[in-house]
Amino acid sequence: MAHVSDLIAEDIELYLKTHENKSLLRFITCGSVDDGKSTLIGRLLYESKMLFEDQLTQLEFDSKKVGTQAGDLDFALLVDGLTAEREQGITIDVAYRFFSTDKRKFIVADTPGHEQYTRNMITGASTADVAIILIDARKGVLTQTRRHSYLVSLIGIRYVVLAINKLDMVGYSEAIYNQIDQDYRTFAKEVGLQNIVTIPMSALKGDNITELSVNTPWYRGETLMGYLENVQIEDTAEKSGVFRMPVQWVNRPNLDFRGYSGLVVRGSVKPGDAICVLPSGRESRVARIVTQEGDLEKAISGQSITLTLTDEIDISRGDVLATTDAPPGVANQFEATVVWMTDEAMLPGRPYLMKIGTKTVTANVSTLKHKVNVNTLEHVAAAKLELNEIGVCNLSTDQLIAFDPYSEDRDTGGFILIDRLTNNTVGAGMLHSALRQPHDNSQWQDFHVNKQAHAALKGQKPFIIWFTGLSGSGKSTIAMLLERKLYSLGKHTYLLDGDTIRHGLNKDLGFTDTDRIENVRRTAEVAKLLVDAGQIVLVSLISPFSAEREMARELVAQGEFFEVFVDAPIRAAEERDPKGLYKKARSGELKDFTGLDSPYEAPENPEVRIDTTTQTPEQAVEHIINYLLGIGALG
Amino acid sequence: MLTHLQRLEAESIQIMREVVAECEHPVMLYSIGKDSAVMLHLAVKAFYPSKPPFPLLHVDTTWKFREMIEFRDVMAKKLGLELIVHINPQGVEKNINPFTHGSAIHTDIWKTEGLKQALDKYGFDVAFGGARRDEEKSRAKERIFSIRSAQHRWDPKLQRPELWRLYNARKHKGESIRVFPLSNWTELDIWQYIYLNNIPIVPLYFAKERPVVERDGTLIMVDDERLPMREGEQPMMKSVRFRTLGCYPLTGAIESEANTLTAIIQEMLLTRTSERQGRLIDHDSAGSMEKKKQEGYF
Numbered sequence: 001m002a003h004v005s006d007l008i009a010e011d012i013e014l015y016l017k018t019h020e021n022k023s024l025l026r027f028i029t030c031g032s033v034d035d036g037k038s039t040l041i042g043r044l045l046y047e048s049k050m051l052f053e054d055q056l057t058q059l060e061f062d063s064k065k066v067g068t069q070a071g072d073l074d075f076a077l078l079v080d081g082l083t084a085e086r087e088q089g090i091t092i093d094v095a096y097r098f099f100s101t102d103k104r105k106f107i108v109a110d111t112p113g114h115e116q117y118t119r120n121m122i123t124g125a126s127t128a129d130v131a132i133i134l135i136d137a138r139k140g141v142l143t144q145t146r147r148h149s150y151l152v153s154l155i156g157i158r159y160v161v162l163a164i165n166k167l168d169m170v171g172y173s174e175a176i177y178n179q180i181d182q183d184y185r186t187f188a189k190e191v192g193l194q195n196i197v198t199i200p201m202s203a204l205k206g207d208n209i210t211e212l213s214v215n216t217p218w219y220r221g222e223t224l225m226g227y228l229e230n231v232q233i234e235d236t237a238e239k240s241g242v243f244r245m246p247v248q249w250v251n252r253p254n255l256d257f258r259g260y261s262g263l264v265v266r267g268s269v270k271p272g273d274a275i276c277v278l279p280s281g282r283e284s285r286v287a288r289i290v291t292q293e294g295d296l297e298k299a300i301s302g303q304s305i306t307l308t309l310t311d312e313i314d315i316s317r318g319d320v321l322a323t324t325d326a327p328p329g330v331a332n333q334f335e336a337t338v339v340w341m342t343d344e345a346m347l348p349g350r351p352y353l354m355k356i357g358t359k360t361v362t363a364n365v366s367t368l369k370h371k372v373n374v375n376t377l378e379h380v381a382a383a384k385l386e387l388n389e390i391g392v393c394n395l396s397t398d399q400l401i402a403f404d405p406y407s408e409d410r411d412t413g414g415f416i417l418i419d420r421l422t423n424n425t426v427g428a429g430m431l432h433s434a435l436r437q438p439h440d441n442s443q444w445q446d447f448h449v450n451k452q453a454h455a456a457l458k459g460q461k462p463f464i465i466w467f468t469g470l471s472g473s474g475k476s477t478i479a480m481l482l483e484r485k486l487y488s489l490g491k492h493t494y495l496l497d498g499d500t501i502r503h504g505l506n507k508d509l510g511f512t513d514t515d516r517i518e519n520v521r522r523t524a525e526v527a528k529l530l531v532d533a534g535q536i537v538l539v540s541l542i543s544p545f546s547a548e549r550e551m552a553r554e555l556v557a558q559g560e561f562f563e564v565f566v567d568a569p570i571r572a573a574e575e576r577d578p579k580g581l582y583k584k585a586r587s588g589e590l591k592d593f594t595g596l597d598s599p600y601e602a603p604e605n606p607e608v609r610i611d612t613t614t615q616t617p618e619q620a621v622e623h624i625i626n627y628l629l630g631i632g633a634l635g
Numbered sequence: 636m637l638t639h640l641q642r643l644e645a646e647s648i649q650i651m652r653e654v655v656a657e658c659e660h661p662v663m664l665y666s667i668g669k670d671s672a673v674m675l676h677l678a679v680k681a682f683y684p685s686k687p688p689f690p691l692l693h694v695d696t697t698w699k700f701r702e703m704i705e706f707r708d709v710m711a712k713k714l715g716l717e718l719i720v721h722i723n724p725q726g727v728e729k730n731i732n733p734f735t736h737g738s739a740i741h742t743d744i745w746k747t748e749g750l751k752q753a754l755d756k757y758g759f760d761v762a763f764g765g766a767r768r769d770e771e772k773s774r775a776k777e778r779i780f781s782i783r784s785a786q787h788r789w790d791p792k793l794q795r796p797e798l799w800r801l802y803n804a805r806k807h808k809g810e811s812i813r814v815f816p817l818s819n820w821t822e823l824d825i826w827q828y829i830y831l832n833n834i835p836i837v838p839l840y841f842a843k844e845r846p847v848v849e850r851d852g853t854l855i856m857v858d859d860e861r862l863p864m865r866e867g868e869q870p871m872m873k874s875v876r877f878r879t880l881g882c883y884p885l886t887g888a889i890e891s892e893a894n895t896l897t898a899i900i901q902e903m904l905l906t907r908t909s910e911r912q913g914r915l916i917d918h919d920s921a922g923s924m925e926k927k928k929q930e931g932y933f
Contacts (some may be wrong), residue, residue, distance in 0.1 A: 012901040016830060019823075022637035095792070095794070098769045098821045105639040107819055110775075119796060126798040248652045252687040263649045292683040302637045304681065317656050341796055355801050358656070414799045423805040425795040428818035433879040610827075 018102065025228060027249045028109040028124045029155075030148035030276045037077040038204035040098055041110055042075025044425055047210045047225065048099040048106075070485035075203070084250060094124045099272045102427060103229045118151065118388040119341045125155040126414070129233045132161045132224075135201075137170045137574060142184045146191075147374045153191040154337065154390070154430070158409060159231055160196045163224065168202040172215040191377070199224055236631045242403070243267035243275065244412055246357030247315055251306050259290055259306040260315055261356065265411035267323065268300040269307065278402035279330040284311040318359030318394070319413065322404040328402045328412055329633065331434030333396045337406075338365070338385065338417070342426040346385040346417075348393070349449035351456065352426065353548060356415035359401055363417065367394040375526065385427075394435060398456055408428035425494075447486030448545060454534030461633055462531040465624070468549060469566030470595045471581055472573035474612050478566060478620045479540040485621055489634065491536050495521055498541040511592045517548055524552035532558050544600045562633075564624060569594045640828055647674075647816040648681040649800060650779060654761050654814050655688055657804040658928070661761040661814075664750075665691040665718070667703045668880045669836050670765035670817055673825050676834045677816065678763075679714060690717035692753055694747035694764070697722060698882035700731065700858050706837045721753035733884045734863055741882070751787045753812060761812045769821045779818045785809030826900045839877045840899060842891040846870040853887040878903070 007015040013523035014311045031037040063074040097108040109124030113118070115615070119366040125131065131152040135145055152160060162184055170176050170354040181198045190197055199208055201224060207213035210225045235440050244266040251259035269275070269286055276283045287308045289296040299305045307321075317323075330517055340346050346365065354363035370379040371391040398560040406413030455462050465482070479495055486493045501523055502509070509515040520543050526536045543549050573595070574582040585593035592598040604611075608627050629632050637645070653659050655761045663678060665671050678687040693707055710719035725731075733741040754762060768774050780802045782793045797805050806812060817825070829836060846857040848868050857860070857870040862884060864870075875888035877898070893902045 008901055008904045012897045015904075016827060016900065019827060019830060020638060020640065021638060022639045024642045093776060093794075096768050096819065097775060098819070100639075100821070100823070105821075105824070123796040123798050212789045248649065249656045251685050259684070259686060261652055263645060264738065265800075290684065292680050300637070302642055302645055304645040306683070355803065355806070358653075410799055414801070416798055416801045416803060418803055418805060423796075423803070423807060424793075424802045428796070536662075540804070574779065 019100075022100065022103060022105050024105050024107070025130065025231070025233070026107045026109070026127040026128050027130040027132060027228065028111065028121070028152075029132045029134065030111075030121060030152065031165075032144060035134040035136050036203045037134055039075045040132070040163070040165065041108055042486060043203045043206060043209055044101050044106075044108070044225070046075055060451075070444070095122045101225065102230055104230065112174045117147075118339065118390065121148065121151050122339050122341075124156055125157060125209065126410070128155075128157055128524070130161065130228070130231060131157045132163050134163045134165050135180060135184070136175055137164050137167045137173075137180065140180050141187060144155045144374050145184070146187060146377070149188060149193060150191050150374055150377060152371075153193050154339075156407065156430075158195055159233065160193055161197040161224065161227060162196055163203075164198060164200050165203055166215065167200045167207065168205050172200070172207075172213075174216075174504055175217045177216075177219075197221065197227055199227065205385075205398070219341040229583060237558060241267055241323070242326045243269050243273070243321070243411065245269070245305075245307075245329065246359070246412070247317055247319045247321060248358045249317060249584075250315065258312070259308050260321065261304070262321070263304045264299050264301050265357075265520060266301050266409055267476040268298055270298045271295075271303075274324045275309070275321050276324045277315050278322060278328060278329050279400040280312045280314070280319070281330075282315075283324060284309040284313055286310075318357070320357060322402070328404045328409075329402050329434050330340060330402050332397045332400050333435035334397075334403070334436060335369075335392065335432045336395050336415075336429045337390060337392050337432065338395075338427050339390050340385040340387055340427050342419070342424060344389050344419075344426070345387075346391075346427060348384070349453050351420065351453060353418040353420055354395075354397060354429075355404065355418060356416050356431075357412055359492035361400040361401060361416075362456065364396050364456070365393045366396050369393055376606055396430075396457060398459070403431050403434075407432075420604045429508070451532045456534075458534045460491050460534070460536065460635055461560075462534045462536060463560040463562060463633055464527045464537045464539060464552070465562050465564055466527075466543070466549065466552060467538070467564045467566055468543045468606075470568055470573045470600055471542055471593070472576045472578055473566045473618060474576075474610075474620075475540045475542075478564075478610065478617050478624075479538045481537055481617050481621045482624055485625060486536060491634070492534065493537045493538060494530055495540065496527060496530075498523070501526075501541075511598075513545075513592075513598075516544065516598075520545070520548035520552065524548070524555055527552065528555040533558055542594050542600070544594045544598065546601045546603065549603065559631075559633075562607040562628070563603055564608045564610060565603045566610050566620075567602070567611060568612040597610070608626040636859065640824060640831065643820055643824060644680075644828070645676065646800075646819065647677045650802065650816040651678055651681045651687075651763065653802050653804065654763070654784065654812075655682070658761040658812070660757075660759050661689040661763065662692045662719070662754075662757070662759040662767070663689055663763040664689070665693050665707065666765065666880075667693065667837060668765070668839065669709050669825055669829060670820075672834050672836050673820070673828055674763065674765045674817060675710070675714070676832060683847060686715060689763075690719050692719045692721065692757075692759070694746060694749040694753055695720050695722045696741070696749070696862075696882050697726070698720065698741075698745070698884060700837075700839055700856070700880065700883045702839050702884075703837055703880055706835075712836070719753070719757065721749055721756070722751035723752060732861070733882065738885050740887070745882075754787070759811065760806065761814055763816060765812050765817050766815050767820050767822070767825075768818050777818065779814065779815055780804060781813045781815070783808060783811050783813060784902065786809070795879070822903070823900075826896075826903065830896050839880055842874050842876040842894045842898075844872045845875050845888070847873050847875055855886075856883055856888055858883040870910055 029037050042160055095110045097110055101104050109128055110119040111124040133148050164177055164180050177200045177289040200219050201208040207215055208223050210223055212223055245262045245264050246258045247262050249261040270288050273286045277284060287310045289299050290306045317344050348368050350367040351362050351364050354361050368382055369392045371389050373380055403413040415429050415433045416425050419426045467479050469475050476497055483493050483495045506519050506522055509519050523541055527539050530537045584590045585596050594600050606625055658723055723745055731741055731744045778794055778797055847854045848870055854875055871889055874892055876891045877888055893899045
């Protein structure tokens, strides 16, 4: 299947030689059915002689049967292979068409459908180098033209053809052409589109498609096919010299060979080049670029390669290999634009899987800053993103990732979001920049950010360590030392001390049994809230009764409550008497003192028992830490 | 600047590596035709110096050309790859053949059911296939990663948007994915790549004197004694070749003298009849491919 060329019959070898060196151009056509999009694609296929005889026969037959062109060839029928599906109510999304000329092979992304337009167009445009924006000459720049142009700009297509179509319907008027061209350019500047080429055409009649039309003698530019064949997509990726390769697969055929396979998404690489591995930041040099046909002296962007390094360093799938002098950024908090692609709305706080390059991490939208009205480009406040909506948000990931701004690199800045339950691709996004402020809590009250989300952000499992024991047993001393230790391990903790709470929250309570129970209850409830916030909570409270300690245990999930019994004989505690309380109690100044005239129910099965007669506070802390590590509570 | 074939090659390799990195138990469907030949060549390149870390699966119908089977076994041996051949036991038991049962049932039992059986039997979660988007209209919108339900059905609602070079290979237990690394190749690209890289293909693609009978305007090769002769029918020797390969009673030959790769390509370019014409199964009913796909045909 190819266009007709005399060379095929005369010298097939020469023909193949010329076709070996063709380049590839991918483009997308934007417009609705009424703009003549299908007709244009059909026309391009026809003009490039990409149709087989049986397809042509079918086309002639269909044109007579169901065509809209009074028996003339209806090119739209060539690409409307999805009509049957439309009737069956099946979603039509992106179809890809192929044609080629002497100079290039073309892949066209065709995105029909109105309702799913944003999702489909973003999908089709994500791999395109050029966008053809169709305008009906009778209608001029419409709302949908603006929408298409915004999406083209958003996805980063740098080359745009404005195809002013159906010019035959307005008498090939130069004035109308000029007016639309001018209107469009004013608007295009707003959305940041450059490199716009405007072509007057009639896809139906074939004006300015492959040959300059006699109907538009005032037009001196290129034909559409001429433009597509000749446009030089500036390969900034290759020229910049900034090398990027996400590692796809570690190639280990035997113990003597360790290669890293991946696609060079940017720049070029040679043996001897210094590279760094991100996010770890380790450095090495390229030893070889290995292929089945022998080692390469150089690999450039777009090639799938396997390379080896001079040093044995730890590299795995998801890492990015990069030039040392211009490495990508590394962060876990980002600002990004997200396009939502599924019926169930995107909610801030809900964790999604995020695939960027070859790495998959868990990501949360911490703040939805605003959504964008695709028709007016206005920013609108929003609590969630619905299907086909576009929003700017702050994202946080559970691991550091290497990235470049999307505007610099589609491959290291573009990502998809995957629903963890359905496994569907639910969103697509473009990273703008890393956020320096790690936590922006201001919006949280508006959204349901749950315990897991809080904990994930802190990188820890939340739980309560409940210290119980007599007054003066050393609970608070051990709790404070333990908190300091956890803090040094990077844990987010909070210490609820009985005395402190009695001075504030519980200052209305005395020491009767009822008040003691209420004291424990309130403290336990506060501890529970802090666990919900993802915190590790240390409670230091005499808490003399087993029932209340059990009540506290039941407030949180299993495995989130650890009872530490700070066991000191009453004589030892009284001997220490750091606050002079025992003295006061003995003298009758204090009533209902635990251990003296009020009972203390020692725990029967505490998770940890500290024997204060043999363990120093430091040893006690070590004891507790070892316990927590042993059960995996510290991650 | 890379040529279009270099870009296609790099894309296919990237797709294969994604599958191997993200999926547990992939398999490559090897149908022995020219597209399979290119796919296999790319697989060897993608994982070099390792061998492709997956076996080849051929769903045999017992009605393939004998030269295809020979070629299949030679290739697997030469590359040192594990080759799994699955033949639907029901097909054997009921002696399913295109003459008594018709091409639709023949294809369904041997190919569609046979493929599902094989995938279930070995627990493959991903199967590479050599289908291209330019083959026919309904393929044009096929994803590169195409999710199938636990019953192997193609559900349009399960199909995921594919952006950039990011493929979502996650699936639930029981679901599987058909992956098409050659999605963006055209027939000419395939031939050109075979030519440039000297990739071995089944000799049936080259013209040779072969015994054929003419039926309903189609030349059918008499590959063995199982082809029942109609009244007055006599096999005749003609210089023929095949544009596509499948079950011999269902594959039309074309008269040709083209016995070199360049001659084949030349002929293909000059003969303007689309590829699937040679495959009788597509003529069964309008939209038949679409229907077959929903039922689990590749």
